Amino acid sequence: MSILGNRVLRKEDPRFLRGEGRYVENLPLEGALAVTFVRSLLAHARIDGVDATAAATLPNVQVFTGADVDAGPFGPPPFPGLNPGMGRPLVATDVVRFVGDIVAIVVSEDRATGVDAAELVSVDYDPLPAVVSPQDAAKDEVLLYPEVGTNVACRSGSPEHDEKLFDGCDVVVSGTLVSPRMAPCPLEPRSAAAEVGPDGRVTAWLSTQTPHQDRMVLAGTLGLDPAQVRVVAPDVGGGFGAKMLNPEEVLLVWLARRLGRPVRWTETRSESMVALPHGRAQRLDYTIGGTRDGKVLAYRLDVLQDSGAYPVLGAFLPNLTALMASGVYAIPRIEFEGRSVVTNTTPISAFRGAGRPEASQTIERALDAFAAELELDPVEVRRRNFIPADAFPHTTVTHAAYDSGDYEGALDLVLRSAGYEELRDEQRRRREQGEATQLGIGISCYVEITNGIAETEFGEVEITPDGGAIVRTGSFSHGQGHETTFAMIAAEQLGLPIEKVTVHKGDTDEIAKGTGTYGSKSTQIGGMAARLAADEVVEHAKELVGDYLEASPADIVLDPALGRLHVAGDPSQAISWADLAVRASADDRLAELKASHEFKAVPTFPFGAHVAVVEVDTETGRVELRRLVAVDDAGTLINPLVAEGQVHGGIATGVAQALYEHVVYDDDGNPMTSTFVGYAFPSAADLPSWETVEMETPTPVNALGAKGIGESGTIGATPAVHNAVVDALAPFGVRHVDMPANGENVWRALEEART
């Protein structure tokens, strides 16, 4: 019986449960010096001087400023269209551009002394006007990079308008949605350590999602031969897209080389909230038009992306928003224009969903606004516009090549599971009776893209002397459970029990290649690479067994149930993996039982439908999420237990954006939400249990049939909850509520509608 598709408990759990997680901060590193960053307290200012005299009087304290750092700049990354003139000095020299910019580095014997010394570093700032909102930045009045001459970091789509776009439309509706800036908040703050070995090579231990890519960027930024750099990512306490290389990690390696001593740094949460890149922060203006019977004919989307002070991945993300603009609908005409601008705020990078949630949030709000204008049920309007299940593969007018899907099937399933008609009855009752607490029902139908840039991943499988197997993957796990899922995949191909398969990851010296984990791509390319490597090991094993049984390798078969190889039709003389490993070891042929594989594939498109039920107190604006019913179809599931966990966490993040979280700056660029006290990270008490419903539509793109699952819940949940809040307030004439739809924003929307 296949192990795939079973709810296998995770192999990695025991060490975490026992407090034996190997996070960077837990690694012993004898004699390591503590690194503390001195960060800008102003959003935009010229640096007239940095005085470290007082700090340097503390015992064994050294201070480095931008003038000392002979490397960099950091970024911008080589994405098409990104303005190359907006690089970030590793340590600011002339200008600081956001609260949190690094202005000096303190190195000390212990952390407490470092913090004391950092407070003694005196920076002479000459304040400049700060530009905080992307709309202001787009005016190009205050420039962050005067030498570049504009705040626009990247453009996507086309600025051209087709004046006939909405021709033939009976109804045209416009609106604006702001997808609030979020802080990724992995529970483990970033941590890094670096040491130069006796051979001159430098090892960096990083809390990262992308060890192999980090190695290349480290080497590139510091002018080193990549062979001289080893990156090790041990256990990583969450990433959510944010934990890719940043200036801090580069500086750790620079310091280790400069000082000849190991160094380490772990950021505080307050530091993380301003220095770890944020996500989302798009303003989206939409116009949707169609016929009176609910058929959408045209859609225009204009995105203004806040890139923060230094453009990194976030500036590029409108390209993904454009790609997914059409959602699950067959829309014949779509126009898109994206502009990414720099502001005096924390840089924007990837965060769970990264450019796709914004697309879903907008098309799903637009569909509801269109339905409201037509006085049609939002379910009915969706049905009239779905790409039908028999239309796959299907390429949208924005050039997304959807692999497989059944969008109406997902909607039917979620409506049935939620009891949609009964919910509408209850809503009607409350409306008729004029109850203070109204019910809101929100629908979202979504499709998203995973493995979005068609990447290649590396996998290697090796039989161990005891007849077990090691899987080495270039993918990475920072909570996703690869040690279990990838072990299941290899165990299935080899016919080994999962207990005998161990997954290795994260060490660039041990694993030849890799891209890491982001964009929900691990299983579909990393899992496939491991599977193909395992298949190749089986082929090599057949040759060995052929030699031992004096038979042709072509006649040897693997009995996957018993984990033995024998001549086809003659299981009496079978050799188990354990016996084969012993014999091959004795003959010095064990190395033959090893293979590596690289697997490249096109993107896959998970989809689903969510129903959210909220109660809104129409007197105070208080919103309570009562239910969230979710159908998330990610193709064939390898481990439904782990997949469901991904959906749960994804939903929580989606709900958090809809109802709670928002990074806020004041007009001068001071962060107002830079601690876990000020930032509305929801706890268990703020959220209900989730009602998840299984649906599996395999992709033809890979042999596993698997799509990505890490971000779907987030992408589906936000618009469902957002729509539910607006739906609850429909009788009051409310057509829009700003996210997060918290008490304050709901109350404001009600007041506005009442006056």
Next chain:
Amino acid sequence: MTRIALTVNGSRVEENVEPRQLLVYFLRDRLGLKGTNVGCDTSSCGACTVLLDGESVKSCTVFAVQADGCEVTTVEGLAEGDELHPVQQAFHEQHALQCGYCTPGFVMATVSLLKEHPDPSEEEIRAGLEGNLCRCTGYHNIVRAVQAAARAGA
């Protein structure tokens, strides 16, 4: 420096500490008990939760000197050899952890919660764990794990 004497996971400990040293760093850096994690600097996330004389505390909010004369239990003190504590076992079986960083804190908070409320409702569980944050699980399976641990009589 102040001399303190306490019991940590059943072992007697006597050390000199700086008055400003927090209990969590005393446990991690002086005693090498790295299971207790630090996730914030505002007593918000609960990753550092330990038991102080049997009750859960955030060890980032207790000075080491305040633990003088007390009994401290950390996540390392729960399992009996190979056998996980019933709360740890329930977290494993219900897939109540992903990245694992908040897990020791949640496990310790749950041990304390179930001591006070051996048969909590879902609402009591959610309210009882309000001081612990998790970014991975959406709390769903953590609630299931607490319920399972309660059924197991943890």
